[in-house]
Amino acid sequence: MPRRSSALLTSLLIIGCGGGGPPPAGTPEAPANEHIRVTAPSPGAVIASPLTVAGEARGTWYFEASFPVRLVDATGQQLAIVPAQAKGEWMTTDFVPFEVQLTFAAPPASGGFLILQKDNPSGLPEHADSLVIPVRFR
DSSP, X not given: OOHHHHHHHHHHHHHOSTTOSOOOTTOXXXXXXXXXXXXXXXXXXXXXXXXXXXXXXXXXXXXXXXXXXXXXXXXXXXXXXXXXEESSOOSSSSEEEEEEEEOOXXXXXXXXXXXXXXXXXXXXXXXXXXXXXXXXXX
């Protein structure tokens, strides 16, 4: 996991997403990112398998029309990883819709994170990016 994503995941674990209740009033529907927008699930959502993840990402987020979507529990244990596929022409700088379904076994931990990673075939850290969404398990 790139250092930036690891630090973000650690920060989210420390400040807490597993505290229970819904996000406070005025909380945005999804974390801000100028390259990707997630319409489902929303941050703090209670999820179960199968989980449908939907939204749109700029064409530059994809490589060969896909990017990885990971689900981890609060300890960082990977529960699922599936490539999200573009539902349109991805060779653009515009937003392109995506949808992916993750199947997973519910962990003992109550909270976790959905991580949408920019596909980075070069492996260079300056091209890495991700969006981390806190979730709760049913």
